[in-house]
Amino acid sequence: MRLTVNDVEHDLDLDPRTTLLDALREHLDLTGAKKGCDHGQCGACTVLLDGRRVNSCLVLVIAQQDARVTTIEGLGTAEEPHPLQRGFLDHDGFQCGYCTPGQICSAAGMLDEVERGWPSAVTAGDDPDLLSDPEIRERMSGNLCRCGAYPNMVPAIRQAAGR
Amino acid sequence: MKTFDYRTADRSSAGLAPEAMFLAGGTNLVDLMKLGVATPDVLVDVTKLPLDGITERPDGGVRIGATVRNSDLAADPRIRRGFPVLSQALLAGASGQLRNMATTGGNLLQRTRCRYFMDATKPCNKHAPGTGCPAREGDHRNLAILGGSEACVATHPSDMAVALAALGAVVRVDGAAGERTVPVTDLHRLPGDTPQRDTVLEHGEMITAVDLPALPFATRSAYRKARDRASYAFAVGSVAAALDVDDGVVREVRLAFGAVAPKPWRATVAEEVLRGRPATEESFRAAADAELEAARPLRDNAYKIDLIRNLTAAVLTRLAGEAR
Ligand SMILES: Cc1cc2nc3c(=O)[nH]c(=O)nc-3n(C[C@H](O)[C@H](O)[C@H](O)COP(=O)(O)OP(=O)(O)OC[C@H]3O[C@@H](n4cnc5c(N)ncnc54)[C@H](O)[C@@H]3O)c2cc1C
Ligand code: SF4
Numbered sequence: 001m002r003l004t005v006n007d008v009e010h011d012l013d014l015d016p017r018t019t020l021l022d023a024l025r026e027h028l029d030l031t032g033a034k035k036g037c038d039h040g041q042c043g044a045c046t047v048l049l050d051g052r053r054v055n056s057c058l059v060l061v062i063a064q065q066d067a068r069v070t071t072i073e074g075l076g077t078a079e080e081p082h083p084l085q086r087g088f089l090d091h092d093g094f095q096c097g098y099c100t101p102g103q104i105c106s107a108a109g110m111l112d113e114v115e116r117g118w119p120s121a122v123t124a125g126d127d128p129d130l131l132s133d134p135e136i137r138e139r140m141s142g143n144l145c146r147c148g149a150y151p152n153m154v155p156a157i158r159q160a161a162g163r
Numbered sequence: 164m165k166t167f168d169y170r171t172a173d174r175s176s177a178g179l180a181p182e183a184m185f186l187a188g189g190t191n192l193v194d195l196m197k198l199g200v201a202t203p204d205v206l207v208d209v210t211k212l213p214l215d216g217i218t219e220r221p222d223g224g225v226r227i228g229a230t231v232r233n234s235d236l237a238a239d240p241r242i243r244r245g246f247p248v249l250s251q252a253l254l255a256g257a258s259g260q261l262r263n264m265a266t267t268g269g270n271l272l273q274r275t276r277c278r279y280f281m282d283a284t285k286p287c288n289k290h291a292p293g294t295g296c297p298a299r300e301g302d303h304r305n306l307a308i309l310g311g312s313e314a315c316v317a318t319h320p321s322d323m324a325v326a327l328a329a330l331g332a333v334v335r336v337d338g339a340a341g342e343r344t345v346p347v348t349d350l351h352r353l354p355g356d357t358p359q360r361d362t363v364l365e366h367g368e369m370i371t372a373v374d375l376p377a378l379p380f381a382t383r384s385a386y387r388k389a390r391d392r393a394s395y396a397f398a399v400g401s402v403a404a405a406l407d408v409d410d411g412v413v414r415e416v417r418l419a420f421g422a423v424a425p426k427p428w429r430a431t432v433a434e435e436v437l438r439g440r441p442a443t444e445e446s447f448r449a450a451a452d453a454e455l456e457a458a459r460p461l462r463d464n465a466y467k468i469d470l471i472r473n474l475t476a477a478v479l480t481r482l483a484g485e486a487r
């Protein structure tokens with residue numbers, strides 16, 4: 001089957017049980033996305049699938065023929081970091097770093113959702129600020145951080161959003 | 164995980180091999196396959212079918228395709244405006260990532276989160292009929308107070324389904340015997356002595372859409388969910404409601420409870436009590452109590468009675484305030 005990952009096309013011949021996460025890590029040598037819980041509960045495996053953030057541990061790669069995937073490796077490089085990577089560095093948005101690729105991919109997907117005006121569970125009123133601190137926290141609640149580095153992630157994301 | 168064949172679904176190919184299962188977003192099914200609780204031989208992927216539209220109906224209702232993703236449905240302007248309870252219920256569930264994958268059909272048919280059900284090494288009448296129900300004596304803090312049986316006290320975990328029950332939604336189904344419709348409130352079965360069957364669907368019947376009938380007063384509707392964390396956790400109790408008040412009196416009301424029963428629990432007794440009564444907190448509490456008279460809590464889940472009464476009063480009081 002065919003999959004485009006970070007703008008590179010791959011022809012893959014995989015066991016049908018292979019998840020997108022395992023395809024990335026074990027077959028394409030892209031180990032940025034992490035295996036945390038492997039049950040969709042922690043968000044460490046978050047990548048962008050056709051532009052939308054998903055838990056790659058629950059995606060069967062066989063069902064994603066011709067899909068486009070972006071992982072943390074495709075967002076930025078050490079020389080040219082993505083604004084979110086810059087923000088996480090500037091604001092110390094991590095400690096051990098294990099959840100960070102998932103946090104950053106999730107934030108990238110989240111900012112796109114905000115751009116499209118999607119509401120969240122805390123959105124209220126007709127002209128709400130979709131990037132207030134409570135909004136950022138709610139929208140990022142699918143990504144857990146064992147170190148509890150949450151407080152610094154909020155300004156990191158706000159900076160990346162140009163706020 | 165047991166290995167399986169994969170194919171994409173064909174709308175006309177009604178009829179599914181005995182060990183085949185439909186795959187949608189996979190957020191529940193793939194998890195259960197990893198856990199060894201679901202062991203399909205064949206996965207039939209419904210997501211490539213043209214069932215991902217949200218369309219307005221001539222009667223003012225809305226048809227939601229079975230493969231519409233939960234996040235797209237929650238963000239749809241027609242849903243936000245006309246049926247806010249549904250948008251709120253969706254947004255109260257799971258996470259941004261999961262909602263991007265989860266579909267309308269899969270959300271309705273997700274299985275219980277009872278910990279024994281999700282552990283293939285444990286006895287459980289739902290995943291291994293006849294092995295018993297360890298939850299009765301064990302961990303049932305989040306299981307049913309309504310509609311359970313000696314054999315099973317599982318709760319249905321969906322938030323979306325609770326809103327759909329309140330809205331009187333109808334599920335469209337396609338199978339070997341042709342098309343049929345099932346009200347959402349009749350989709351899930353009570354367990355009785357056959358808890359292995361969650362719903363009235365026959366094997367191979369596919370959900371194609373969910374219809375929301377026109378309900379003008381649903382513009383004033385809301386969902387409230389109580390859970391163990393501020394976000395990203397299943398409900399321990401929830402209430403979906405729509406309220407039509409005229410001159411301080413309840414003209415019409417729709418009410419459903421979540422996380423208290425094997426199905427989204429439409430509170431018809433409470434609705435009946437409320438019609439024609441003053442729209443006051445006192446009435447709302449009395450109505451909740453009338454519905455909850457049927458509750459049969461276990462050792463560790465009687466708290467849900469107070470919780471549901473309080474949630475009902477809070478949601479309806481707020482909606483009544485907005486009507487003023
Ligand atoms: C960590 C975590 C937290 C969650 N929190 C919440 C929460 O707070 N609230 C909540 O409501 N949900 C929650 N969920 C559950 C989530 O909403 C469901 O997993 C999701 O809605 C299932 O949809 P899906 O499309 O991924 O279904 P799948 O996993 O693909 O399928 C689920 C079932 O439905 C069947 N099926 C799917 N589509 C059809 C169809 N069209 N016709 C017939 N059968 C079909 C499948 O065969 C399978 O049995 C959570 C899940 C996870 C993993
Ligand atoms: S409550 Fe139902 S699902 Fe849970 S252990 Fe008992 S039989 Fe199984």
